[in-house]
Amino acid sequence: MxxxxxxxxxxxxxxxxxxxxxxxxxxxxxxxxxxxxxxxxxxxxxxxxxxxxxxxxxxxxxxxxxxxxxxxxxxxxxxxxxxxxxxxxxxxxxxxxxxxxxxxxxxxxxxxxxxxxxxxxxxxxxxxxxxxxxxxxxxxxxxxxxxxxxxxxxxxxxxxxxxxxxxxxxxxxxxxxxxxxxxxxxxxxxxxxxxxxxxxxxxxxxxxxxxxxxxxxxxxxxxxxxxxxxxxxxxxxxxxxxxxxxxxxxxxxxxxxxxxxxxxxxxxxxxxxxxxxxxxxxxxxxxxxxxxxxxxxxxxxxxxxxxxxxxxxxADTVETTWATAHALSAPAEPLPSDPDWAGLTVFTDERTKTTPAPASQVWAVVEGIGGANGYYSLPFAWAVRGWLDKVAGGVGLARGRRSHQHLQLNDAVDWWRVETLEQGRLLRLRAEMIVPGRAWLEFEVTPAEPEDGGAGGSVFRQRAIFFPRGLTGRLYWLAVLPFHGIIFKDMANRITAAASRRP
CATH class of the missing domain: 3.40.50.720 (NAD(P)-binding Rossmann-like Domain)
Structure with missing residues (x-):
């Protein structure tokens, strides 16, 4: 049987x-x-x-x-x-x-x-x-x-x-x-x-x-x-x-x-x-x-x-969920019921801002990030980091971007690559700089619910993700953590402010 x-x-x-x-x-x-x-x-x-x-x-x-x-x-x-x-x-x-x-x-x-x-x-x-x-x-x-x-x-x-x-x-x-x-x-x-x-x-x-x-x-x-x-x-x-x-x-x-x-x-x-x-x-x-x-x-x-x-x-997967899976095809992979400490070490910096600007205006700023528009925070620090990457043999910030206003999947944006693009809602950039690990920068824009600040506004979410490689990767994250606290906070504030000023 x-x-x-x-x-x-x-x-x-x-x-x-x-x-x-x-x-x-x-x-x-x-x-x-x-x-x-x-x-x-x-x-x-x-x-x-x-x-x-x-x-x-x-x-x-x-x-x-x-x-x-x-x-x-x-x-x-x-x-x-x-x-x-x-x-x-x-x-x-x-x-x-x-x-x-x-x-x-x-x-x-x-x-x-x-x-x-x-x-x-x-x-x-x-x-x-x-x-x-x-x-x-x-x-x-x-x-x-x-x-x-x-x-x-x-x-x-x-x-x-x-x-x-x-x-x-x-x-x-x-x-x-x-x-x-x-x-x-x-x-x-x-x-x-x-x-x-x-x-x-x-x-x-x-x-x-x-x-x-x-x-x-x-x-x-x-x-x-x-x-x-x-x-x-x-x-x-x-x-x-x-x-x-x-x-x-x-x-x-x-x-x-x-x-x-x-x-x-x-x-x-x-x-x-x-x-x-x-x-x-x-x-x-x-x-x-x-x-x-x-x-x-x-x-x-x-x-x-x-x-x-x-x-x-x-597989370079930033986030995985089994909530939409139909069957367990690979038992060695993570499950949502696994403990929080299981899996590869990941460091994140997350920021959320509510703005009266409509989602379309916030998205326009997000889609134009990088290149001549920069990253809305401490441009000198970004320039130094790009120069160091170039000296180390990386791509640096010199690649710019194909269009000042619009992005397509797989576009180069300075030292980033557009990995995920859901027009009007989600942009995920994968780092191609020299770094002891793997890194992403993600932006999400959604219309605000009434409890988030009323009709017509939007919620902006920003997330930096870093999977360190070995001890060097962990030390790298600790070294740049004080700068991240300034750069990423300033980036979220200035992006939403720029959206509010758009006509």
Missing amino acids: SSKELFAVVTIAVAGATGYIGGRLVPLLLASGADVRVLSRRRDKLRDVPWRSQVEILEGSMEDADTAAALCRGADIVYYLVHSMSGGTGAAWDFERVERRCALNLARASRDAGTTRLIYLSGLHPQGRLSRHLASRTEVGEILLASGTPTAVLQAGLVIGSGSASFEMVRHLTDVLPVMPAPKWVMNSIQPIAIRDALHYLVGAAQLPAGLNRTFDIGGPEVLSYAEMMRSYADAAGFRRPLVIPLPVLTPWLAAQWVNLVTPVPRSLAVPLVESLQHDCVARERDIAAYIPEPDGGLTTYGRAVELALHKIA
Whole structure:
């Protein structure tokens, strides 16, 4: 029986649908024909996902026994993708107790509801003493295996994809630090798995033989050290390989503080993740292959998984949204339910001005920007920056523009290129100057709503966007930030003022 034929007659519940794994699993289950019920602590976290109208949504916490019962009621299969590491702060945060209670609630609810299969994603771990994070994951798996409901516990290593906390640690550490002091266990063995492969096994687990109750180790085709992962990431991202210097004096706690300082991964996640890296995390068996065949083309190598995770960035996309997407075609890419700290670092300077001038007059000023008209703020500073760019081998400001008043898509405007043009509303310029990263300057003009200042006026929005490249890019942004505070504020004020003076 094919997955579509099987899933067409089952109801699947997913706890943790707003998490990194759950947000990517749900559309795959829907595409296979299943009726899907999802649980989220906050319903509004699912506001922008494209499949929101196709699922039944429960709001609540697995800490509540009634919520667990509602999740399992009528469900043939329940995916349990919940963790509580980020639910609190401080060393006193007892996430083990919370996870134990949630697991016991699920065990009881699934047994009472007659659920035929539980599927839980845990972590690869060695024998012996474990970190708090891995020990808690292991305990949850043991509770579910003892529940009386047939359970498949898939034990995965670091999951590689944009938005995964493990991958974001690799990404930001490598992007920022050309020389990296690290704990000695940065040389421990790790078996990462691409997000697409983890999803492949999760979907396949729904078709495991009835009554099968056990753990399965899952991992990618390579065993690497964390240092090798960072070097391979640098190769895929086009950076120079970092120099990793293992230091025996860095305790897990100190290393976690360092990760929290250098990366956007919150401390509540950084601490347990870093503690877990003290151990080798390698699959000890490959029994899953007897039940679920490998994906077409085989398991994804780490280097390929990184390339897939970086795909959106390589496409020069300034803003991406899944709100208009019809299906999840690339699970390594960002989702609107991913945490705010996930993805490539981006710096912005945003200005909004309301003006009594009609939108058409503001747009006329915007469309005439650059060339002889200049940029409406500190012309000497723009001239100096253009001269420096020219000396460095860039295009400078000498190109000017084709027309003083009108623009077309792909027109050159000094050191900019017209990337997006929606006449009367939106202009996005992509920088072609020499800069350690990628930059855009965006202008939007919309008629003012009554609450914005009355009929006849308009709202002008201006946004500078910068994706830094490595440490140099971040230092560049910090160096020019004081000037941006003057230049971009003055630009927004003078553009709206010029619009008001137009006949």
